Amino acid sequence: MPAKTISPKTNHWRFETKAIHEGQNPDPATGAVIVPIYQTSTYVQEELGKHKGYEYSRTGNPTRKALEDSLAALENGTFGLAFSSGMAAASTVMNLFSQGDHLIVTDDVYGGTFRLFERVLKKYGLSFTFTDTREIQNTEKALQKNTKGIWIETPTNPLLKLVDLKKTAEFAKKNHLISICDNTFATPYFQNPLDFDLDLVVHSTTKYLGGHSDVVGGGVVTNRNDLYETIKFHQNAVGGIPGPFDSWLVLRGIKTLAVRMVQHEKNALKIAKMLENHPSVLKVNYPGLHSHPQHQLAEQQMRGFGGMISFEIKGGLESARNLLNHTKLFSLAESLGGVESLIEHPATMTHASLPQAAREKLGISDGLIRVSVGIENIEDLTTELENALNQSRRK
Numbered sequence: 001m002p003a004k005t006i007s008p009k010t011n012h013w014r015f016e017t018k019a020i021h022e023g024q025n026p027d028p029a030t031g032a033v034i035v036p037i038y039q040t041s042t043y044v045q046e047e048l049g050k051h052k053g054y055e056y057s058r059t060g061n062p063t064r065k066a067l068e069d070s071l072a073a074l075e076n077g078t079f080g081l082a083f084s085s086g087m088a089a090a091s092t093v094m095n096l097f098s099q100g101d102h103l104i105v106t107d108d109v110y111g112g113t114f115r116l117f118e119r120v121l122k123k124y125g126l127s128f129t130f131t132d133t134r135e136i137q138n139t140e141k142a143l144q145k146n147t148k149g150i151w152i153e154t155p156t157n158p159l160l161k162l163v164d165l166k167k168t169a170e171f172a173k174k175n176h177l178i179s180i181c182d183n184t185f186a187t188p189y190f191q192n193p194l195d196f197d198l199d200l201v202v203h204s205t206t207k208y209l210g211g212h213s214d215v216v217g218g219g220v221v222t223n224r225n226d227l228y229e230t231i232k233f234h235q236n237a238v239g240g241i242p243g244p245f246d247s248w249l250v251l252r253g254i255k256t257l258a259v260r261m262v263q264h265e266k267n268a269l270k271i272a273k274m275l276e277n278h279p280s281v282l283k284v285n286y287p288g289l290h291s292h293p294q295h296q297l298a299e300q301q302m303r304g305f306g307g308m309i310s311f312e313i314k315g316g317l318e319s320a321r322n323l324l325n326h327t328k329l330f331s332l333a334e335s336l337g338g339v340e341s342l343i344e345h346p347a348t349m350t351h352a353s354l355p356q357a358a359r360e361k362l363g364i365s366d367g368l369i370r371v372s373v374g375i376e377n378i379e380d381l382t383t384e385l386e387n388a389l390n391q392s393r394r395k
């Protein structure tokens with residue numbers, strides 16, 4: 001007897017239910033409740049051209065397909081595609097563009113995205129204008145005759161600046177641009193760019209979706225059939241696919257995304273408030289704070305504010321170094337979005353590849369610290385951070 005299947009795109013399900021069930025029917029061969037790791041490269045054909053939908057695992061794999069359907073459902077999209085990393089996802093999306101095309105890009109995009117555009121894709125004849133997309137006037141000013149796309153990130157890394165999704169989508173439609181949003185920081189639990197009519201959502205599933213700092217992956221979701229077909233063609237042609245085990249790990253992470261994000265946010269808000277009142281702190285960047293200049297926009301387009309905070313410590317590099325030497329629970333490490341809290345120094349770590357002048361222009365000072373707030377006990381987290389801040393001051 002074939003296992004009872006759950007129909008795809010069951011729109012009536014709410015987020016938590018979709019995260020656990022969408023795309024993840026019991027295995028038709030065995031009834032396994034969890035999608036198996038189909039660790040195979042190829043599939044038998046009963047006779048020439050007759051197969052069960054899979055021929056070769058670069059083109060398609062059932063574990064990856066489950067992840068792709070899950071990603072689509074979480075972003076309220078029709079089509080999902082999974083990749084071996086966030087950068088593989090970004091790079092494959094960029095195959096939509098051709099020599100001579102120009103794109104407008106958020107000026108403090110993820111460093112790897114900046115590097116891909118500036119150091120790799122420029123060689124192939126693409127050009128980019130990096131601008132402060134917080135103000136739509138800046139975006140409009142960057143428009144050229146050959147502009148074909150707009151790539152935004154909101155909230156940004158590490159300064160937690162926001163881009164207006166609705167205005168960006170309207171601008172893109174009016175000018176016939178493909179609009180792309182990197183939604184890694186917010187996650188589909190807190191923000192769905194496709195609902196605002198953007199064309200494509202890109203994710204590094206390495207972060208919150210995987211959620212346990214044990215896998216590298218990426219994803220793309222869209223409602224547009226034409227874009228899906230072209231990106232899927234390039235997914236197969238270029239080959240940046242995730243393996244079955246990595247796909248399975250991300251799927252497993254997604255099941256608890258909702259409960260994790262609730263806790264990440266709760267903890268982040270408490271820490272942001274503690275930092276805001278601490279005498280060693282000059283400024284806190286967190287969209288959930290009333291002091292955030294775009295707090296109102298965050299309330300309009302997000303359902304929550306996420307788990308990422310950055311703040312500026314008094315005393316610049318020296319104080320920053322002292323602080324980072326006094327945290328244990330907050331591990332000193334790059335990356336983000338796992339259950340464990342991480343702390344880092346953008347100027348010398350994640351954003352070191354940016355020239356100092358560019359860092360200063362964006363507001364990434366030597367005293368800036370970025371925190372990925374985990375889901376440990378909040379008292380343990382605040383106590384440690386407060387002690388570390390006091391130590392850094394005493395030095």
Ligand SMILES: *Cc1c(COP(=O)(O)O)cnc(C)c1O
Nearest residue numbers: 085086087110182184204206217
């Ligand atoms: C990490 C990250 C990426 C790149 O993803 P990888 O999985 O590391 O390749 C892209 N965008 C954002 C916002 C990220 O945080």
